[in-house]
Amino acid sequence: MIRYSLVCEAGHGFESWFPSADSFDAQAARGLVTCPVCDSARVAKGLMAPNLARTDRARAPVPAEAAPVPAPSPSALPMVAEPERRLRAMLRAVREQVAASAEHVGARFPEEARKIHYGEGKERAIYGQASPEEARALIDEGIDVAPLPVMPDDRN
Structure with missing residues (x-):
C-alpha cells in the first residue's frame, strides 16, 4: 500500500x-x-516526505497502557479555507431556512408544485425531490423552482 x-x-x-x-x-x-x-x-x-525506516537502531517499545491520541476536531483541520467555510455556512443556513419555513412533500414535489401553480392546491412554500427531467418540465410550464444546495457533507 x-x-x-x-x-x-x-x-x-x-x-x-x-x-x-x-x-x-x-x-x-x-x-x-x-x-x-x-x-x-x-x-x-502533492509534495510528500518519504517515510523511511531506520535500521541502525532498535525501536523503542510501545507501552501497553499508552493513552489513545484523540482525533483533531474538524475546526482544527486546515482542509477547508475560511472563505469556503463561510460559504458552506451560508448554504447550510439557506437549507435550514427552507426546511423551517416550507413543507417537505418528498417525491410528490412535481405534483404539488403543479397543483399550487394551477390553483388546485393550497398556496404554500414546499420543497422535495424531483428528477432533472421533472424539474425541466416544471420550468417549461412556467412554474418557478430552484434547487437546494447540496453540501459536500451530504454525500458522505
Missing part, C-alpha cells in the same frame, strides 16, 4: 491510499480519484 498526498485543481489537499503507484495512475485517469471537498476529479500528487 502507498499513501499519496493529493491536491485538486482548487488547491484542496487530502490523502488517499492505493495498492500501488500504477493503481493510482489508472484510477486517476478514469476520474475515480476525487477531492472530498469539491468533488473535482482533476487531482495531482
Whole structure:
C-alpha cells in the first residue's frame, strides 16, 4: 500500500491510499480519484516526505497502557479555507431556512408544485425531490423552482 498526498485543481489537499503507484495512475485517469471537498476529479500528487525506516537502531517499545491520541476536531483541520467555510455556512443556513419555513412533500414535489401553480392546491412554500427531467418540465410550464444546495457533507 502507498499513501499519496493529493491536491485538486482548487488547491484542496487530502490523502488517499492505493495498492500501488500504477493503481493510482489508472484510477486517476478514469476520474475515480476525487477531492472530498469539491468533488473535482482533476487531482495531482502533492509534495510528500518519504517515510523511511531506520535500521541502525532498535525501536523503542510501545507501552501497553499508552493513552489513545484523540482525533483533531474538524475546526482544527486546515482542509477547508475560511472563505469556503463561510460559504458552506451560508448554504447550510439557506437549507435550514427552507426546511423551517416550507413543507417537505418528498417525491410528490412535481405534483404539488403543479397543483399550487394551477390553483388546485393550497398556496404554500414546499420543497422535495424531483428528477432533472421533472424539474425541466416544471420550468417549461412556467412554474418557478430552484434547487437546494447540496453540501459536500451530504454525500458522505
